[in-house]
Structure formats: C-alpha cells, structure tokens
Amino acid sequence: MTSSTETIIIGGGLVGVWAAYFLARRGRKVLLLEKGFIGAQSSGVNFGNLRLQGRHPDQYPLSLRSQGIWEQLPELIGDSCEYDRTGHLYCAFNSDEAEKLTAYAAVSRSHDLQIENLDRVSIKQRFPYIGKKVIAATFSARDAVANPRLATPATARAAQAYGAVMIENCEATQIEASDKGFEVHTQHGETWSCLYVINSAGAWAANIAKQFGEDVPAFAAGPPQFVTEPVPYRIVPSIQTIDGSVIARQIPRGNVILAGYPRTASDLAANRAPVPPRKTVAGMAALSEVIPSLRSCHVIRVWSGIEAYLPDMIPIIGPSETTPGLFHAFGFCGHGYQIGPGVGLCLSEWICDGQTPTPLEAFGIGRYRTTIAVSEKFKSEFDAGGANA
Amino acid sequence: MPTIVIIGAGPAGMRAAETISRAGLVPILIDEAPRAGGQGYRTPASGISIDTHKLMGSQSKKYQQLHHDFLSIVSSIDYRPETLVWAIENNTLFTLSHNTIATIQFDCLIVASGATDRVYPMPGWTLPGVFTLGGMQLSLKDQGCAIGKKVVLFGSSPLLPLVALQYKNLGVEIAAICDTTGFAGKISALPSMVFSPGTFLRGLSYLASLTLSRTPLFFGVKPLSIEGDHRVRGIRFLTGSGQEKWIECDGVGLGYGLKPETQIADLAGAVFEPDEDLGLWLPRMDQDGRAGKNLYLAGDGAAIGGADAAEASGKLAALAALSSLGVYCDAKQQTRLQNTVRRLRAFQRGLARAFAPPQQFAETLADETVICRCEAIHAGTIRKALALSHTPPEMNRVKAITRCGMGRCQGRMCAPALQAMIIHHANQSLAQTGRLRGQAPIKPIPLSAAGETAP
Numbered sequence: 041m042t043s044s045t046e047t048i049i050i051g052g053g054l055v056g057v058w059a060a061y062f063l064a065r066r067g068r069k070v071l072l073l074e075k076g077f078i079g080a081q082s083s084g085v086n087f088g089n090l091r092l093q094g095r096h097p098d099q100y101p102l103s104l105r106s107q108g109i110w111e112q113l114p115e116l117i118g119d120s121c122e123y124d125r126t127g128h129l130y131c132a133f134n135s136d137e138a139e140k141l142t143a144y145a146a147v148s149r150s151h152d153l154q155i156e157n158l159d160r161v162s163i164k165q166r167f168p169y170i171g172k173k174v175i176a177a178t179f180s181a182r183d184a185v186a187n188p189r190l191a192t193p194a195t196a197r198a199a200q201a202y203g204a205v206m207i208e209n210c211e212a213t214q215i216e217a218s219d220k221g222f223e224v225h226t227q228h229g230e231t232w233s234c235l236y237v238i239n240s241a242g243a244w245a246a247n248i249a250k251q252f253g254e255d256v257p258a259f260a261a262g263p264p265q266f267v268t269e270p271v272p273y274r275i276v277p278s279i280q281t282i283d284g285s286v287i288a289r290q291i292p293r294g295n296v297i298l299a300g301y302p303r304t305a306s307d308l309a310a311n312r313a314p315v316p317p318r319k320t321v322a323g324m325a326a327l328s329e330v331i332p333s334l335r336s337c338h339v340i341r342v343w344s345g346i347e348a349y350l351p352d353m354i355p356i357i358g359p360s361e362t363t364p365g366l367f368h369a370f371g372f373c374g375h376g377y378q379i380g381p382g383v384g385l386c387l388s389e390w391i392c393d394g395q396t397p398t399p400l401e402a403f404g405i406g407r408y409r410t411t412i413a414v415s416e417k418f419k420s421e422f423d424a425g426g427a428n429a
Numbered sequence: 430m431p432t433i434v435i436i437g438a439g440p441a442g443m444r445a446a447e448t449i450s451r452a453g454l455v456p457i458l459i460d461e462a463p464r465a466g467g468q469g470y471r472t473p474a475s476g477i478s479i480d481t482h483k484l485m486g487s488q489s490k491k492y493q494q495l496h497h498d499f500l501s502i503v504s505s506i507d508y509r510p511e512t513l514v515w516a517i518e519n520n521t522l523f524t525l526s527h528n529t530i531a532t533i534q535f536d537c538l539i540v541a542s543g544a545t546d547r548v549y550p551m552p553g554w555t556l557p558g559v560f561t562l563g564g565m566q567l568s569l570k571d572q573g574c575a576i577g578k579k580v581v582l583f584g585s586s587p588l589l590p591l592v593a594l595q596y597k598n599l600g601v602e603i604a605a606i607c608d609t610t611g612f613a614g615k616i617s618a619l620p621s622m623v624f625s626p627g628t629f630l631r632g633l634s635y636l637a638s639l640t641l642s643r644t645p646l647f648f649g650v651k652p653l654s655i656e657g658d659h660r661v662r663g664i665r666f667l668t669g670s671g672q673e674k675w676i677e678c679d680g681v682g683l684g685y686g687l688k689p690e691t692q693i694a695d696l697a698g699a700v701f702e703p704d705e706d707l708g709l710w711l712p713r714m715d716q717d718g719r720a721g722k723n724l725y726l727a728g729d730g731a732a733i734g735g736a737d738a739a740e741a742s743g744k745l746a747a748l749a750a751l752s753s754l755g756v757y758c759d760a761k762q763q764t765r766l767q768n769t770v771r772r773l774r775a776f777q778r779g780l781a782r783a784f785a786p787p788q789q790f791a792e793t794l795a796d797e798t799v800i801c802r803c804e805a806i807h808a809g810t811i812r813k814a815l816a817l818s819h820t821p822p823e824m825n826r827v828k829a830i831t832r833c834g835m836g837r838c839q840g841r842m843c844a845p846a847l848q849a850m851i852i853h854h855a856n857q858s859l860a861q862t863g864r865l866r867g868q869a870p871i872k873p874i875p876l877s878a879a880g881e882t883a884p
C-alpha cells in the first residue's frame with residue numbers, strides 16, 4: 041500500500057530538520073526519512089562554528105538570515121543548544137595574509153557586519169594568549185558557536201511538535217518521478233507518494249541528484265579534528281588562521297577543540313571518517329604556535345566527519361533543473377552548519393510560496409552543466425592529489 | 430627479517446617476546462610502564478623493597494620464573510618501556526615516549542594489552558580512598574602501600590578474596606568483604622569451573638582462610654553509598670536479608686570483574702562481537718588469537734583468562750605468527766597451547782558467571798551518582814536524555830548527547846555503567862546497544878610532543 045504526504049525530505053541532518061520545521065510550522069504535511077539517526081552525520085560531529093566573516097561574497101544574505109535563526113533558538117525551538125555569541129578572531133601570519141583579511145573585511149562590512157581591525161598591540165591587549173606569530177587580525181562580534189551534538193535533535197523535536205513525521209533507520213532507496221509527483225521507496229519495502237522531494241542527504245545526496253540526470257563532481261571528506269582535556273576557560277572567541285592551519289575554540293567547560301586542514305577523504309560506503317595521526321600531530325604543532333600556553337595540555341580524542349565538497353567550494357541549493365518538485369541542498373563544503381537553518385527556511389518558502397526572498401542564484405545546480413573553475417580555497421584545503429590524501 | 434611488534438609487557442607479551450626471540454628474530458616489545466610484568470606480575474618500583482614471595486603467595490614461583498626467563502632474553506630483543514602506542518594507521522604505530530612522537534612500521538602485530546577493572550558506580554565512589562580492586566592490588570605490588578588501615582572490599586569479582594588475602598597477609602584489617610552476588614550463584618557456576626581444579630581449589634582456599642580468621646563476609650548485598658566528607662568514612666549497604674548495614678573504614682576497594690583493554694585491537698582493525706553472557710564486546714579471533722591479517726591478540730586483552738592463560742596465549746600467538754611468516758613452526762606445541770588456553774579461559778568464563786554484575790544496578794542507582802568521572806555526568810542526566818525522543822538507545826549516540834564517555838579515559842571506566850543504563854532503559858540486548866568506538870589517542874598526549882612543526 042502507498043501512503044501519501046506533501047513533501048518528503050531525504051536526510052535528517054540540520055538542513056533536513058530545519059526544512060521540516062518550517063514546513064510543519066506552516067501547517068504543511070511533511071515526512072522526513074533518515075537512514076541512520078537524526079543528526080548523527082556531519083551535522084552532529086562538526087566544529088560548531090557559526091562564522092560570518094570570510095564567507096563567499098554571494099552567501100551573505102543567506103548567512104545573515106540563518107544567523108538570525110540561530111540567535112532566536114529558544115523562541116523557535118525551546119532550546120538554546122549552547123548557542124554562544126563568542127565572536128570570531130581571524131588571524132594573519134604575514135602581510136600577504138593581512139591583505140586578504142582586509143579584503144574579506146570589506147566584503148563583510150558591505151553587508152553591515154561590524155568588523156574590527158587589530159594590530160599586534162591590540163591583539164596582545166585584548167587576546168593576550170595569542171602567540172607572536174600572529175601579526176594582524178580582524179574581529180567579528182556577531183559570529184557565534186552552538187553545540188552541534190544538540191542542535192539537530194532539538195530542532196527535530198520542535199518540528200515534530202508542529203506535526204512533522206520523522207522515521208529513523210529508514211533509507212530512501214529509490215525515488216521515482218511521475219506526472220503526479222514522486223514515489224519514494226524505502227529499505228523496509230514501504231512506498232510513499234508525495235508532491236515534493238527535498239534532497240538533503242548530505243554526502244550521499246550527489247547519488248540522488250545523479251538519478252535525476254544531474255551529475256556533479258561531489259566527493260566526501262572532512263577536516264581532521266581533536267579536543268583537549270579541560271583547562272581553565274580563557275579563550276572566548278573562535279580563533280581561525282587565514283591559512284587554515286588552525287580553527288580552534290574553547291568551550292566554557294574548558295576543552296579546546298581544533299579543526300584543521302588539509303581535509304581528509306572519508307569513506308561513504310563504510311560510513312567512516314578516519315583521522316590520519318600525522319594530521320593530528322600537525323594540528324597540535326600549529327595550535328601550540330597560535331596559542332602557546334596550550335603546549336602543556338593534552339589531546340584526548342580525535343574525529344572527523346563525512347561532508348560533501350565541490351570544486352568551487354560553494355553548495356548546491358535550489359530546484360532541480362530536470363525534475364519539477366525536486367529540490368537539492370547539499371555539498372556544503374564544510375560550512376553548512378552556519379547556513380543550515382537558513383537553507384531549511386528557503387526550501388520551505390520555495391515549496392509554500394514558489395520562491396524565496398533570499399538571493400540564491402549562485403548556488404543553482406545548473407552551474408555544473410558547464411565546467412566549473414576550481415576555487416583557490418579548494419586547492420589550499422586539500423593535500424596535493426585532492427581528497428585522496 | 431620481518432618486524433614483529435608486541436604491545437604490552439605483561440605475562441602474555443613477555444612470553445611472546447621470548448618465543449620470538451628464541452626463534453631467532455628480534456621482536457620490538459613496547460609498554461607504557463617502566464618495568465616489565467604488567468599488572469598482575471608487576472615488579473616493585475625501584476628503591477621499594479617488598480616481600481614479593483609473601484605477596485604473590487601460591488603464584489610466587491610462576492612470577493619468579495617469568496621474570497627470570499625474561500631477563501635471559503631481554504638484551505636480545507628491542508625492548509621499549511615507557512612508550513605509549515597512541516594511534517595506528519595501516520602498518521604504522523604512532524608512539525609517545527619521553528614527550529617525543531615517533532613511528533614504528535610492523536609486519537606483524539601482537540597485542541597483549543591486558544585488562545582493567547569493571548566498575549559500577551555507587552554514590553560516593555569518587556571519594557578519595559576508593560580504589561578499584563585491581564588498583565588497590567597495584568599500590569601494594571608497585572609501591573608497597575595499602576589504600577587504608579581498615580578496608581572494605583565491595584563488588585562481585587574473583588579478586589575479592591584474592592586481594593583480601595594479600596592485604597591481610599601484610600597486616601591490613603579487612604573490615605568486611607561484601608559480595609553483590611549470592612553464594613548460590615557461585616555454586617551453580619561450578620560445572621565450568623571443574624575444567625581447572627587447581628585454580629578452583631586456590632579460589633576456595635582464599636574464602637576458607639578468610640572465614641577462618643573471622644573476616645566478616647556478606648553475600649548477596651546491595652550497594653547504598655560510600656560516605657565521608659573529604660575521604661571515605663564508611664560504607665552503607667543492604668545485606669542479603671535486606672537489613673541496612675554501616676561499616677566504618679578508611680579505604681574501599683570496588684570491582685566487578687575485569688574487562689579486556691581493547692582500544693589498541695580496535696584501532697588495529699579487530700572486529701568486535703557482543704558476548705551477552707559476560708556483558709562485554711570482545712574481539713573476534715581464532716584459536717591462535719588471530720584477529721586479522723598479521724594481527725594477533727593475547728592475554729587478558731583478548732579474553733579474560735588469568736595469568737596462566739596469558740603466558741600460554743602469548744606463546745601461542747607468537748608461534749602462530751612465526752609459522753604464518755614462514756620463520757618457525759612447532760605444530761605440536763601449538764596444539765598443546767591451544768588446549769591449555771581454551772581450558773583456562775573456559776574456567777574464567779565460569780568464574781565471571783559466578784561473579785555477575787549487580788542486578789538492578791541501573792534501576793536503583795540514585796540520580797545524583799556520578800557515572801562519568803572525566804566529564805562529571807550524573808545518572809540523572811543520562812536518564813533525562815534517554816527519556817527524550819531522538820536520543821537513540823545506542824552507546825555512541827548517548828555519548829554524543831550527554832558527554833558520558835567523552836573525557837580523558839574515553840569511557841574505559843563509565844562504559845559498563847552507561848551500557849547497563851541503556852540496556853535497562855530500552856530493555857534490549859547488548860548487540861542492539863552497541864559499543865563505544867575506539868578513537869586515537871588511546872591515552873592523552875600533550876601538544877608539546879608535536880614539537881614546533883609537524884614531523
């Protein structure tokens with residue numbers, strides 16, 4: 041027997057659950073299928089940065105809209121998920137990098153973001169734990185963090201309270217388009233019919249797009265991460281070096297988390313994201329140069345995640361170009377946590393209103409019909425030889 | 430010459446090293462500890478004089494033999510004490526020694542990583558003066574120190590009578606031995622115990638000599654609390670007949686049997702299977718201890734079997750490795766050792782059944798009890814999280830949501846308790862509950878070990 045609903049969301053990561061939340065809140069029927077557990081993939085293991093400065097210029101309207109959602113979590117879902125407006129310190133080691141910082145700051149300011157320029161003296165005054173190697177920095181106060189392990193399950197609960205239906209341990213194995221909409225088959229042999237499908241299947245989403253004739257060169261990888269034992273809380277903002285060697289933050293209970301480059305390939309089929317020990321060691325060395333007082337503290341655990349990357353380092357968000365009623369949202373290239381709620385909101389608007397006020401043209405899947413230029417950022421984020429290293 | 434690396438210099442690793450060395454190879458033997466012997470056959474710290482003969486009791490001869498045999502080969506092997514293996518990637522080990530990170534390539538790996546105490550928390554278990562049973566044994570063997578002047582041993586473990594005897598022999602007052610399992614349960618485990626009558630008799634003689642010297646023995650007790658302001662003042666429990674009892678003491682030894690230290694095997698690629706009987710996830714291996722291509726497990730780190738099984742399984746793994754590398758083969762001895770190991774482990778399995786984990790632990794534990802010491806996570810927090818939707822009753826998900834098991838020890842201490850709470854909450858099997866996945870670093874490593882720049 042086939043049951044029916046209006047929208048089926050494939051994938052219960054942050055993007056999927058926020059789309060479910062906004063659809064259900066507007067009274068629409070929505071079913072979310074998750075092959076494993078809600079919020080257990082990228083959305084649940086990421087670094088937790090809600091960074092605004094240094095984003096792709098075309099992403100600011102979406103990004104700021106999404107930050108607005110993060111800033112209202114208690115009102116929206118009844119849980120703050122440890123959201124904390126810590127600010128973000130972007131650091132340069134040399135004058136070339138300092139110039140890049142200035143350019144990023146100009147873009148941020150053009151979107152009304154407050155960015156402070158800091159020289160060596162003011163860095164030392166305001167952030168005395170930052171090492172001498174950092175010669176310049178910019179500080180953005182609206183940037184924040186939130187606990188990734190809590191955000192997706194909490195949003196899922198709120199969406200369910202509005203009537204969204206969610207099934208875990210239920211993989212969508214086949215999606216067929218018909219003139220009446222879609223039929224979605226699951227691993228348990230059920231079939232669901234619906235009018236709209238949202239493909240928010242994270243690193244697995246490109247396979248789904250491909251079934252609809254939309255082939256994009258996505259591949260799975262993740263930044264190597266580690267966490268230290270707790271030490272007295274001192275480092276309030278997220279600290280990021282512009283060369284990518286250090287993205288670090290301390291949580292109020294004292295642990296310091298580090299995400300580093302280069303990214304590491306992860307295994308989609310086996311569902312594994314091993315961290316090469318050499319990258320851990322490189323991250324340890326890099327962190328102790330940026331924050332020398334951490335040299336004596338211990339790393340207690342490493343992990344990574346399974347995230348889809350694309351050569352131009354920006355995601356695919358928007359309607360399918362081959363199949364009406366199908367929407368894609370994947371390939372977040374390591375920065376989808378911040379924009380996740382906003383993406384969910386835009387998807388709900390597309391379905392309910394046929395359009396979204398947020399400009400998203402740059403993220404259409406159609407751009408992959410022609411050859412895409414590989415972004416500079418992409419080249420620097422991976423080892424020589426791409427994601428295979 | 431192939432490189433065989435042995436991790437762990439306890440009885441299993443020492444015998445493996447000796448076997449390989451006698452076959453003409455130079456194995457690398459790595460251990461975190463400064464001296465060989467592992468936990469059970471530990472050598473006292475230098476400058477500490479202990480009557481090991483008296484301490485080891487009936488094990489004394491074997492203890493001396495093992496160390497004697499090891500001394501005769503130690504100069505012809507590559508022995509690396511004070512070296513921690515913290516990560517494994519393909520055939521490369523990452524080590525930390527004297528604050529320096531290094532790598533070792535291997536052709537064959539024998540993991541003899543030993544066991545650790547299984548602990549089920551009770552209110553007050555983190556007070557100073559509370560030790561695990563194994564820990565209180567080590568303070569004797571390593572430092573010649575007792576954990577108190579008047580000590581209570583509590584839990585369900587073959588170590589209860591053994592440790593009591595060791596402490597008593599050195600003049601410490603044992604205020605009580607409290608066994609959470611009933612006497613009847615022990616008797617019903619007898620059939621599998623007769624596999625090794627020698628060990629069985631030794632076990633009984635502990636009980637006998639304790640009884641003779643009038644140490645209070647309680648069976649079938651239920652834990653209530655360990656109390657004290659800054660350190661242990663006493664312990665409260667319900668006796669088998671349901672009476673509340675308070676016993677004053679200044680030290681408590683707590684333990685519910687042993688569990689293999691399997692983190693290294695996990696990172697080396699071993700496959701794990703749930704043993705619903707013992708409540709443990711154990712690495713899958715064949716009768717030689719082979720757990721993967723060029724991966725062997727021996728001693729208590731593979732399956733709890735005790736010291737004799739550790740020595741035999743260490744030799745066995747070494748022989749199997751040598752023969753599969755085409756270096757040396759002694760099929761007869763291999764078969765003999767397989768039988769010995771099988772027999773001794775079957776006996777330990779019987780013992781483990783006789784000393785089962787406390788029933789109703791998860792149900793009755795007070796909400797304020799700390800479960801995860803590293804992250805200070807209480808039983809109530811775990812219960813509250815489990816009651817929410819989207820906290821799947823699976824070890825890694827509950828860890829992610831509550832932080833239980835996320836700290837320095839990576840769940841070595843709290844995993845059994847967390848597992849019991851999840852199983853109780855969802856009324857499901859161990860297989861459905863899953864296990865905490867091993868992650869590097871196996872033990873914490875300081876940032877400074879990375880040096881100024883990456884290697």
Ligand SMILES: Cc1cc2nc3c(=O)[nH]c(=O)nc-3n(C[C@H](O)[C@H](O)[C@H](O)COP(=O)(O)OP(=O)(O)OC[C@H]3O[C@@H](n4cnc5c(N)ncnc54)[C@H](O)[C@@H]3O)c2cc1C
Nearest residue numbers: 051053054075083086087089212242345372375376377378
């Ligand atoms: C280690 C790491 C650190 C990161 N740090 C940050 C950061 O600091 N800031 C930031 O903004 N971003 C960060 N990111 C990126 C961010 O986590 C992701 O972009 C974001 O979580 C993507 O959300 P998602 O919902 O698209 O994907 P996911 O969370 O991966 O969710 C997709 C879900 O789809 C399910 N699924 C797949 N196929 C099917 C199917 N056929 N049927 C049913 N279900 C299916 C999967 O099981 C999965 O749960 C990081 C990523 C990683 C890996």
